[in-house]
Amino acid sequence: MANNVDNDITVELEGHVAIVEIHRPPNNFFDYELIRAIADTYEMLDADDNCRAVVLCSEGKHFCAGADFSARESWGQTQLDAQAGQLYREAARVFSARKPVIAAIQGAAVGGGLGLACSADHRITCAEARFSANFARLAFHQGFGLSVTLPRLVGETQASLLLLTGRRVSGADAVAIGLADQLVPQGEVRAAAQALAAEVASSGPLAVQSIRATLRGGLAEAVVKATEHELAEQSRLRKTRDFGEGIKAMSERRPPVFTGE
Template sequence: MTQTRPGLDIQVSEPLGIITLANPPLNFLSVDLLGQIADAVDALDGDARVRCIVLRAAGKTFCAGADLVGGAAGESGAQGLAAIRRLYDHAARLFARAKPMIAVINGAAVGAGLGLALSADFRIASPLARFSANFVALGFHPGFAISCTLPRVVGAQRAAWMMLSADRVKGEQALEWGLVDRLAAPEALDEAALAMARQVAANGPLALVEVRATMTRGLAQDVAVTLDHELARQAVLRETADYAEGVAAVFERREARFTGR
């Protein structure tokens, strides 16, 4: 069974549920698109045929972040913040699932794209993949609960470096840090990811759900609290001259000139 929606393909190939993000060329996340991803995860979570979910992306980029300029979340004032709130409500739903999920990182996972990758239990990537929590380069605060989920995966010190330096972590280093669990050549990535998912899905479905619940105990609640805190800090920083300068610098492809205002 395959369903196709704007920006998203959903396939059930027993015992796997496969979600493909297809919003080329950069697979930016809008509020509606993330809502569709969360809906798909909910549906696969409730499908008895599915024992493991695979989240992947079409093209050369996994996800370059949230659409904070072209979409509703890019609007100023209360309307823009309300859109980010909806985005984060959808993000929280990803962490409330019961079944294991594997993310397939075929290229850049930046900002909210990194957050999306971190919502999975496991990540497999190409050596060409790169991961970036680049929020401070925009004069902004991390979102998508990255300030909670990233330290859980790579440790507090490495997470602090990624969030305070905006440094990019490439595939080999990501494997060394535990940010990804396996590497595969670009041409073999999809098949390696499906093999990884089948290895998980070959096990008892009830046990998979129970063990995952034990391993992630408290995570969904921690994510919800973190999302509230991140949104509050983002609300403050969105009104600063530094944020306006950071966004302008990205689109003008130049170095930002921050003033601390």
């Protein structure tokens, strides 16, 4: 089965494994429409008994290098808040999916892109990949439920370190701290993700869904609650001079100079 969900997402079923691929190369920036398309795809696959596991991957250099800021430059505060609220509601749908998801991280998983990676059950990566919750370097608050998912994966102390510094983590270090599960050569990331998904799919499908629901019990609800708080903090910090400086410095590829205003 091959299916174009929209211009940005394709789905192909190989055996009992669905390959869900994002097509926004090279950076695969996300926005509301992309997250909604992923959520719609997961719902479609939940209803397909032939699908027992999912691989989430991206075309091009990076898995997902963060949010697409280009369309937001002319938006006002009210529109920004409304769009972010809609996006996080779709993110909650992503977390509510019933089939196991293996993410193939071949490049950058940054900001909300890291949040998307953390929505998966497991992550396969390579030495060239980089993971970063870079929000503090933009004078911003984390989003996409990372307040819940990051501590769940790496522990409270490590999550605090990653969020407060915004530092980059290599693929090898991501595996070492529990942010990713397996390190393979860059050209083998997707194949390794498919192999793991196929191994999961070879187990009893009803048992797999039951076990997964137990292990992730309450996660979707916790993400909903977390994103409500994240959205409120993002709305507050978006009005600061430091946030403007963070975005400007990022676009100019220079270190930010924050003043606490």
